[in-house]
Amino acid sequence: MTSDDGVGASAPTNAVSRSESETATPEPLLAGARTLYAVLSVTALALLARVVGLGARIMHWDEGRVGYWALRYHENGEFFYRPIIHGPFIPVVNDWVFTLVGVSDFSARLVVAVVGGLFPLAAWLFREHLDDTEVVGLALVLAANPLLVYYSRFMRNDVLVAVFSVFALGFVVRAVDTGRLRYLYFAAVSMGLAFTTKGNAILYIACYLGAAVLVFDHRLVELAARGDSVGSYLRSRPAWAKRRLTSRWNTFEYGAGVLAVNVVGALLVFLAIVAFFYAPRPELGQALGNPAALPGVLDEATVGAAESFYDSWGSGDHQDHPYLPFFYGLSETLVYGAGLTLVFAVVGLAVDGYGSRSAQVDGGGDGGGRGRRGRRWLVAFGLYWGVASLVGYPIATDIEAPWAAVHVVVPLAFPASVGIAYLYRETRASVVARDTVSVGLAAIVVVAALSGVVGANAAYIDSTSQEDKEVLQWAQPDNDLKATMQTVGRIAETNEGVDVLFYGSYHPTTDETLLYVENEESLERMPPGGPAWHSRLPLPWYLERVDANVTSTEPSENGTELQNPPPVVVAYEWEADNLREQLPGYTEHRHLFRLWSDEVVVFVDESAIPEE
Template sequence: MHRAAGEAGTGRQSAATDDAGKRALFALIGITLLSLVVRLWGLSDRIFHWDEGRVGYWILRYHETGQFQYRPIIHGPFIQHVDALLFHVVPATDFWARFPVAVVAAGVPLTAWLLRRHLDEIELVALGLLLTLDPLLLYYSRFMRSDALVGAFAFAAFALLVRAYDTRRPWLGYAAVVSLAFAFGSKENALVYVLCLGGAAVLLYDHHLVQAASREVSVLERVRTDLARTWGWVEEASGRVHPALWLGGGLAGALLVFMTITVLLYAPRPEIWSALDGPGTFVNVVEAGTLGAAERFADGWLDAGHRDHPYFAFVHDMLETLVYGSPVLLLFALLGFAVDGYGGDARGLVTFTAYWGAVSVIGYPVATDIQAPWAAFHVVLPLAVPAAVGAATLVRFGERGVQKDDRAVVAVAALLLTAGAGGVVAANADYWNSAAEEDRQVVQWAQPGNDLQPTLAVVEAVARENTGTDVLLYGDQFHVANESSLDQPPPGGPSWHGRLPLPWYFERAGAELTSVPSSADPGDATTDAPPVVIAKAKHRGALEPQLDGYAAAEHPFKLWGERIVVFVDRGAMNEAGVSL
């Protein structure tokens, strides 16, 4: 399908408006169903990551106690509230913990329909497919972190704002505010999204002014014309209400919606349930859910020490992740940006999203505190739009070859599209539930090996059948002097983090734990040992002779050479009906 000029505000009019538009909509609905299937299929096959285990453990504690306090280190509360509620009706498993993230991310391809005045039928379908199948987007939307959540909500907010501008329907603007509020409730880097969008908008408007200057229109005249046009739209939309009152009321309403959702998500529990007991209580809850949460965020994430890292090393790490995780999308994005920008009347949407992705590459290495592949998720998401244009360009190239009976052109287009599709399929096959060191460019380094998962299933089964202490953790990395300090955050000692993601599995099984430091004599420590003993692999030689009657299994605990050994009493396994 080809584009035609003519629609105000777009530079080009999408042909996705009549029967072709209906075909695109039905295709996007089908793609969204595919997106849901590929995100839910085998969702529990990869063992929990270190970070998933940390968030999951505190969700289980919140689920049990009903007590919640926002902690920036755990990120936004959206997933905590949703999972805590979900665990009232389904078991706390890896699948169900990841389920809300997968479902929200699965809906992103459908938001492409909101951009239909700027993209034609082929581009809309290509965008839906890229948002569904890009390996980096797919991997981290099957991951119980909030990156996919904040990305999905922020992208939806952007698409809703575009549609609100196209149709002049204020309710779409309110829907965008709701989506943006959920983005802020998912993860703090929603603020980075706003900054990147602002940076892209400045670049796009500068591009607009340069184009005006090339037509010998002064910058001041162009700005004055744009302001007048914007005010004219406000006057038209306000109807009989004074435009200033309409605009002020709309902004106030949007702020009220945003703040209401923010308070509901960030306010502490159980205090929020007594918010209406009196004016003082109400003010305290609102303050805790807004200013209090902002202060916690500033104290935890905006201090200079937290951002003290080599910038260019982080840029290199992100670019490496993009090249390994999303090479096809990147190549298509470069093609789409070039074709749209230099092939005629450049579309603002394509230019804007390309700038958005570029600004994100520059901004995220400043904003993030660790080198983690999931940061690249936020670059790939906006670049999917110019990538869709690039993919559609190849399709139209092949169509013209068919029309002209030019077999060479058809062959080249088919080869490039097939290579792109094959690259996506191959990458997804490689990274699907991967926990392997050779995939370190996409898989974050704190990922345990998948072969630990069946061993932990044995540990859980034994713990459920055993009475008394279930697990002994040996070594300084695992030792916590007071296990009861783990009932409420923060945990009672940094060594607890060395156990992750094990606490998630222990907590959901109701396991009773004890631990000893490395200085403890192995013989003394294992006297009357519980049915499960876990240690770093380096302690295996000292512990194994003391644990007669125990089976041992050794597994990767981090990608970069860290291993643990799990000893399980054979008699306890027999009673539980399991085996290593």
């Protein structure tokens, strides 16, 4: 791949006046196959960073909810789409993972970690529009941004939908760049998987279309500023498209229908993937043996799923919140969790838009082409997409959660890659010129980036640290609770009768019913038997794994008197004094149940713990 960005024979573009010998740009470190090897190496490190210690943190409230229903599906084979827990990808795929490697916190998060770890490979798809160093820079952002690292180690769909959507975009770009129609099918598979993870896949499509329109408008503005005829340019587009199709796809040589057939084929692949994942279970398996039932199952998997999604999210009830606090929270998360990415993005936009880079009139490969100054379409595309996400997600989200920042970091990674490449080139030039100040500043930036990744992983283990509250969602229990639940699991494996009692109570300020479920058998299938069940999360995930016998007491204004309590009793901290008197001899384990508020108390009869 050739480059016109100062990497190669041309001199670097900077404002510092140096002698010709000092400013001669070093030979590119990464070129051709070495760029691919670098991207593969970054990907390997990204996978390692996401998999090591993956099961160390106790499940988050949201992980516990999705994990519980995934586990129930794994056990009874029953599943149907419920928009509130997002798409069916995790339950369906984790069913296979649980079968292969068993059920654990590690295995529950494994698919998200692997997909997130493979994210840097997407950079290779854009190699015709970024130079070699920028491709590696993009891979580095996707591998090492602290938010992407943290939420790739979290059983949630945000990283999944981002990865699949970006791969889909990359495959479409490769189809245009190479004229190979097979990339359309790869794009269809990727986008189909994105739609099986989370409903905001449709926002990615909207952002892509909107950014493409703005990029095209930007092109027209540039033409008008140069004094060229915009009308002539627009009239020339059909002929240009025909030439491009002829040279790239040989469409007119083999017939215009070839492209149309492949586009339709790709759409059918997309629909097949969506239908497979959204089809209710076990009805899908039954329909495969009874073709007469298949149309009804497919209707439920497509039209029915779309209606369910609209009924849940399209009504606007989930978006009924003030805008500014959500916007502030998202911005704060970006500053704390992606500060360097933001800085590199600003630098990249400045370098790409106002530097000496030239680009073809019609766009093209070799890092952006030649012939005019101006920002490359991919860099502008990332900017428009990122700004739209920053402005739009405070409206689209139902709760103020830092994982929404993932969808802003990803588009800004494209201009950030240009900034990283610029830092790399300037640092190499400074080394040649023995400019120790510049080298030292670059070293500080690199150390800051590495410390951000290390900090994200440290926060992953110590998830109740107040220092990282800007990037952690509040419904995260204290990690010490995990050891207590392991003890409870050992008791449940040998105890006869009821193993765990949830002590139902009323919240002291909201009067909300907590922990009590009238019919525990209702928890065998979705939806759960009452909203109070959610106040137990993530404990049901751990109890279901060991097949614990669980019950609960109905809340009482004056407290509930226990008769023959089981070996484990779980209650909120405001009930601890009352229970302590009723549970003599029980050991009391106190844990933060949410990041900064609720505290849960687990009373354990030590005599019921089996000897190891």
